[in-house]
Amino acid sequence: HFVPPTKKVDEMFDYFQAHNTRVAIILGEYGEVLGIVTMKDVLTFIFGEISGRMEGQEYYKEEDENSYIVPGDMRLGDFYNLTNFDFDDPVMTTIGGVAFRLFDRIPNVGDKVSYEGYEFIAREVKGLRISQVQVQKQSAEKEVSKSADDESGRPVPGLPEDESSAVENSQDTPEKQTKEDD
Incomplete structure (x- = not known):
């Protein structure tokens, strides 16, 4: 034509x-x-510009008032406005970046890390980035039992020792742990 x-x-x-x-x-x-x-x-x-995703629009799922599944590229300010979960990061600007820093490695899907009363779970990892994260507030009871039971905790670089997080690898099964202990 x-x-x-x-x-x-x-x-x-x-x-x-x-x-x-x-x-x-x-x-x-x-x-x-x-x-x-x-x-x-x-x-x-x-x-005006047409796309499937509007500028600034973030897709998330609210599991309950203490648990959210969010895209890794969600900005921390948007995450705070959505959840009122209060944590700050001096370097990273996205929730996936914060999770990456806390894991201190590329996590496997299902890996968990605890930090300042929050638990971060890698829900989806694409290539070298965390593309979906579940963030949930931990109850005081859960935090105490987790810190008493979790022996895999290690300090996170750049954080003081008392603010360190415990990383839980989804690949560590009880069978693997008992074989390593022998």
């Missing part, structure tokens, strides 16, 4: 509908190709 460069946006919209097409080539007066125009170009001109 070929159109002259003089067609207006509303005319192009009608043209696309009438000809059941989504692309047209714009020709100049000497038959030279000046460019192409698509239905998306027309709709973007009318309505």
